Amino acid sequence: MHILVVGGGMGGTILANNLARRLSGELEQGSSKITMLSATDKHMYQPGLLYVAVGKMSTTELYRDQKSLLEPSIDFHVDPVEKFDMDNNSVTTKSGKKISYDILCIATGSRGNAAGIPGLAENACQFYTEADALAMYKKLQKFEGGKVVVATGVPHKCPMSPLEITFFLVDYFKKRGIWDKVDLHYTYPIGRVHSLEPVANWAAPEFDKLGITYETLFNMKEVVPGKVISEEDSSAEFDLLVTVPPHKGQQVIEDNELGAGGFIPTDKKKLNMEGRENVFVLGDTTNLPISKAGSTAHFEAEALGENIAALVQQGEPVREYDGKVFCFIEAGDGKATYAMFDYNNPPNPQAPTSGLHWFKTAYNRMYWASARGII
């Protein structure tokens, strides 16, 4: 049985390691094989970018060699997939190799698409790539006060990052002693300050306490120097614009017409691609209406690991993904809280504490053990 994992980010890595542990006997005997194809030999801890943007983490801490995170029994190649031929159970890679599979797992992630909103890339700071996070930090260092606007596109990965960057900006300006010279204005695309209602109910009073103003139902239409204009015909003037850009799936998913916007239609419980029993999708690549977050990819990978191993060993899956997501929320001032939810239970964030902030700080360095499937 040949299992092919496409994508070596959070979801692909946790899934491949999980499978390698569960199927160690089959891999040793040679009756099963796991291959991973990815686009780079480095693995990035993407949540660290938020910290890089405000000078709380260095870029060197974000990377490890992908091979060092994988079980030795996984056959890993840096050779991105260019063509999916699902009718014949094969893919073609950039180097021209044709690789057949019995089971295919797609975890190619998503990418920011600031270019989708005219003027956004040119006029806003972002923190969704290493270069952008560093550029944002440099821009913040030169900022001496004025109007700061946070504007968010949809869909985007990491549902908590619009709130977290806002709270981190308050900390940053306070630390620099210029908070009293800053007007911080938060905008959000739907009719409350966060997509999850209980999180919005918690965050809005926190904003009030800090003197952060906010405007909801604000969908960016266009950005011109000094002004962001919304689809709803309102606008916000800024000296500094920070954006969580709208996201798309990967180019390869769009090019192969596997799903609109690069997101693959996926069964919410079985996680197979709709209409394909031997193709599974996880992480940011699914079109599921749940958070595009590392923890989503992690929980999906665990459910899929158990199911695919059961398929190999006994021909039937054994469990369903329940939609579980766990997101820390950095709330600034050395405190954090979290939101945990699934398909049936909404989150219920509590007052932030220092303990949760330390936990998140420690987790930022313990992620590598998590990617290896140890914690």
Added chain:
Amino acid sequence: MSSEISVQQQVDRFMQGAGDALTDDTVARLGFMINELLIIADRITRNKNIMKLLEMSESKDFAKVLDALGNAVESQKNAPKSSGIGGMLKVMGDPNVQNSLRLLGSINKELNK
């Protein structure tokens, strides 16, 4: 009123103390160390060769190896310095060194099984 401190008070005191003592940097370093330890522990427990070595370390033979190695190192520390092939041959002839090499050979054989 009870003189015992409630669990909540103990937790509060602990958090207060930890808050005074810990900085983000300390927590980050602790997280880093825990990560590395977990990965090392995982590598050891999942590496069959290292597990064999650990099993052997509990055997009497292993104690003999360490003993013999210790003696060999000790006898060479006190031996007059000799260099070149002649000196090496002399060292190899030492019964302590020969014993150690034999036992090291058997460990190597075990690990490669």
